[in-house]
Amino acid sequence: MTMPISGTLSLIAFSLSLGVSTTALAAPKSEIVLAIGGEPDEGYDPLLGWGRYGHPLFQSTLLTRDAQMRTQPELAKTWYLSEDRLTWTIELRPDAKFSDGSPLTARDVAFTFNHAKTAGGELDLGVLELAKAIDDTTVKITLSQPWITFSDFLFTLGIVPADSYGPEYARNPVGSGPYEMVSWTEGEQLIVKKNPYYFGKQSPFERITFLFTGEDTSLAAAHAGQVDVVSVPATAADAPPAGFKQIAVDSVDNRGMSFPMLPDEGKTTPTGNPIGNDVTSDLVIRQAINLGVDREQIVEVALLGHGTPAYGPADGLPWSNPEAALSFDPQAAQALLDGAGWAVGSDGIRSKDGIRASFPLIFPASDSTRQAIVVTTAEQLKAIGIEAVPQGKSWDDIERLMHANPVLFGWGSHSPQEVYSLYQSSVGGQGYYNPGFFSDPKVDAHFVSAQAAESLEASYPHWQAAEWDGQTGYSGKGLAGWAWLVNLDHIYYVNECIDLGPTQIEPHGHGWPITSLIQNWTWTCD
Template sequence: PLTADDVAFTYNNCRDNSSVNDFSMLKEAVAVDDTTVEFHMNTPFAVWPYTMAIVGIVPEHAYDENYGQNPIGSGRYIMKQWDKGQQVIFEANPDYYGEVPTMKKVTVLFMEEDAALAAAQAGTVDVAHTAASYSDMTVDGYDLFSVQTVDNRGFNLPATEAAEIDGVTYGNDFTSDVEVRRAINIGIDREEMIQNVLNGYGTPAYSVCDKMPWYNEEAEVEYDQDKARELLDAAGWETGDDGIREKDGIRAELTMLYPASDSVRQALAEDTKNQLTELGIEVTTEGVDWDTAYTRAESEPLVWGWGAHTPMELYNIYHTMSETGLAEYSPYSNETVDKYMDEALESSDLESSYDLWKKAQWDGETGITQDGDIPWIWLCNIDHLYFVKDGLKIADQKIHPHGHGWSIVNNVDQWTWE
């Protein structure tokens, strides 16, 4: 049985032991009776509904260091088998309290893009995630299924001058010029990227929270390459004999990093390179592993993927961290932006915080959008694409967050064969 004691235990355990998410705002979860839990907070935290929603409840009596291998749940399915790195098999829970799942058994395979495509071509899977680069292919017995997302792709532009802190270089002397960042933002043709890189399966991105209730439409810009050149000219970035700009001995050049295993991010990096070359900016692209990427992104742009159903995504990317005095994923800091986000978290309820999240993006004078600091350039929200076997009816999908794997099967209990 799922009890309030289990719920309280779970959140208190997250507070004390989670290394993935921050639960320091929680003072204590208290089971009032068998079905009621009270959350006592150290500080107001308006987005608590989003934070608590991502937590899976665990049974206090059976929770130990081996629980992750043999979870016990009250949900629609039971995990029957897990072959690490290969597959996980779920079977319908006979004791589930809700509607009986239409799919009695679900096997999720862990595959790279090429392997998933090959499995679909062989007819050995019912659904196969695929990349936009394969979207124009025809697979016999399958249709292409597209889902809209807030799964965005963009890159950071270090907003401070280069400096070393504890052996790590933070900042970039070229991108620390705000006019450079503004020129790059309007000098990129997002629609061209969507057509040429994503085969049309995507939407332009101007923030980390497009389509969400807290999105500020002031983030949107018009593509204007001529205006981008004017901004660079006015800022003193003069074009040299080789076509590359320079100012005060600093060359307009940067290295664009991307995760080496991601073909879409590589293609976006290459497209960005080609477009910025037309502005007189020299770009070198480089595929790296994530251990390398996290460190080097403090001083060089990296093609990232973000997007979640919570305004904390804004906070995590743009809010100053106490350890360095800079935002965590790109050297950047703005006290006014911090203040709006802090006030948003202290709001009495979630809906009343939306306006403050919008002001953090742009309040008419400062923010993180085009006329503000623009420390990130957002390119596109990528559609999640799947080859689906003929006769399989996938239930209606909500807008997917970042990550293509688990969102599609969130309602697999409602899928049917026709």
């Protein structure tokens, strides 16, 4: 996950750095300004996770997806998986070059995959045995076991140059993507220009400036006509400035409450962070919360209607199970709590064995949308006798507290691998994945079957069974490792002279998914 930047650049500073209002002139322009989210804390290195929630921009991937999410070749000309599902053989296009003019070969692809496995970033390539260049345009990628979601890396892992990759790469990337870096002022802005060696469709925009500003500053810049595209929270989504149009993009970008699954026994992580919570470790509490939240109301109140209820981490995608959805039923929630001995006290909050049904509900303090979701959820939970206390924290604090307190996280991916990472026992406590240490052998067994399937399509029933197999699963009907609440619409204010073209269903917002098809953007005003 990335850590949002709350920029405080003044509009005067914008004017000085950009020189002219972006909407003042309707003439064709070759430079545009975007304020579409925070900068990645780890920089622009695909080996550390850059690009996994969208296209990496500076780099190319082996495969890509069009606006209808259909597979398209990018660096790869052909690709196939062996019958034993252990070897990918990929033939590359011969004309690809990096932005420094050097050729991109199979050696660079092999280097990228092999080093991504050991880079220590957000990518899990544990099943990769070896990537090997057979010749300049052929690479073989061998796995230690069948792992159907490994195919996701063909779409998301940007290829880096073997000869020049080094410790400073994240802040000075060289790639074969549509753009190359001009300058990066951390915490303020990134300037990129078109890569003259890019082999694909060229964008009409020669230069793009990305502003790393907070929500209020970005909106003020839009009203002043100093940006061309700005992402906006739901709370500000219905009043586009003059000269802008509102674009709503469907997404699988969800928000959900993580639950610490273990009781507080004084245990800590290797870095000393506390583990466990005596309230949320009770299954009845977790199930009652899932029954007692009115997701429709959260969408209307916190998102002003710009979203949909969420019941799992991949709603609407073919590997999710619609049978896992729960209806809002506060009476059933209260009956569960009553039956388990969680008695209502004089203050309306339940307790059991001297433990109050109370906990902090943490959210990133810089995110107004998550704050609205948390406040609305907390109000609803009071009705069933559970006290969730909203607490806005920095990402550093969240990382320290997330194994012992519920946190409102955001996820959403084009791959079922994310479901695996959120619920697989062995991933518990690793980074931001599975922060509550969810663990269940039946769910793990379904994951094993899914990963061993002969195709991604054949794996779908196994992912669905992991969510709910009729008796148990990770969903709110089963072990309730999370309370998934909403799926967000992604809202943008876009200069009325810019046509974004068809857009993809977007994943989680980190990584600027709106730029995935940036080559198709056009300026429509004369």
